[in-house]
Amino acid sequence: MTHAAEQFPFLNGIEVHEFLYQKDDVVTPHSSLWGDFNFSLNGTLEFDIEGKYYLSPPSYGLWLPPRTEHQSLPVEHEIHYICIRLHPRLGAYLGEQCRCFSIEPFFRALVLKILDQQKQATAPEYLEHLLQVLYDQLKQAPAYSHYLPQSSHPVLSLILQQLADPDQFDQSLQQILQRFAVSERHLLRLSQQELQLSLSEWRNRAKIIYAINQIRQGMTIKQLAFNLGYHHSSSFIEFFKRYTGQTPVQLKNATP
Numbered sequence: 550m551t552h553a554a555e556q557f558p559f560l561n562g563i564e565v566h567e568f569l570y571q572k573d574d575v576v577t578p579h580s581s582l583w584g585d586f587n588f589s590l591n592g593t594l595e596f597d598i599e600g601k602y603y604l605s606p607p608s609y610g611l612w613l614p615p616r617t618e619h620q621s622l623p624v625e626h627e628i629h630y631i632c633i634r635l636h637p638r639l640g641a642y643l644g645e646q647c648r649c650f651s652i653e654p655f656f657r658a659l660v661l662k663i664l665d666q667q668k669q670a671t672a673p674e675y676l677e678h679l680l681q682v683l684y685d686q687l688k689q690a691p692a693y694s695h696y697l698p699q700s701s702h703p704v705l706s707l708i709l710q711q712l713a714d715p716d717q718f719d720q721s722l723q724q725i726l727q728r729f730a731v732s733e734r735h736l737l738r739l740s741q742q743e744l745q746l747s748l749s750e751w752r753n754r755a756k757i758i759y760a761i762n763q764i765r766q767g768m769t770i771k772q773l774a775f776n777l778g779y780h781h782s783s784s785f786i787e788f789f790k791r792y793t794g795q796t797p798v799q800l801k802n803a804t805p
Contacts, residue, residue, distance in 0.1 A: 569628070569630075578597075592607070609696050611647065659683055698745065702743055713752075
């Protein structure tokens with residue numbers, strides 16, 4: 550049996566829009582009757598969503614359910630971002646809470662293809678097919694409560710502070726954890742309960758956020774790789790591309 554949502558006309562249930570944030574632009578608090586999936590093509594989006602801070606670097610988008618009040622925070626440079634609006638019947642599959650979704654390179658390419666086809670006023674049947682593929686990609690994308698979740702746990706919060714400290718990025722995860730009298734098994738259980746992420750993955754995301762900001766400020770790739778504890782720039786470039794879908798140079802070139 551075909552589910553009712555799959556019979557919904559995608560051409561009337563999904564809208565794909567592109568916008569450019571200029572330096573220091575701010576969008577005032579607002580909400581929509583439809584759900585919004587926002588992601589950036591070339592920088593980090595920062596949002597205040599119902600009083601909570603959310604971060605969306607490249608390759609991670611934010612799902613905002615219908616009637617979710619939100620606003621963007623000022624940006625330091627021009628950001629090209631995408632807003633995918635979903636009719637409530639389709640958005641129900643993405644959940645009733647704000648979440649962060651991982652975006653694959655194919656998804657980004659598909660969005661750009663749809664934008665191009667919309668400008669060319671292509672055949673409705675082909676565009677609807679592309680929109681259905683886009684929706685299928687969204688439904689199966691890995692989802693998280695937050696890109697870099699935090700914890701109020703007295704021990705874990707102290708550990709996270711040190712893991713996110715740029716001055717300690719050149720030290721291994723094990724070197725930092727050795728300072729705390731907590732067993733590895735307990736930390737594993739604690740991080741999954743509080744963060745839904747391993748501490749290794751959490752720290753990698755903290756490094757990515759730091760790296761994106763430093764690239765935007767003009768730091769060289771070689772110096773950045775050294776600051777993050779990499780002996781070779783190539784290893785850092787591979788790490789960066791795995792998380793963002795682009796190389797540091799590509800991000801640097803996209804930054805005015």
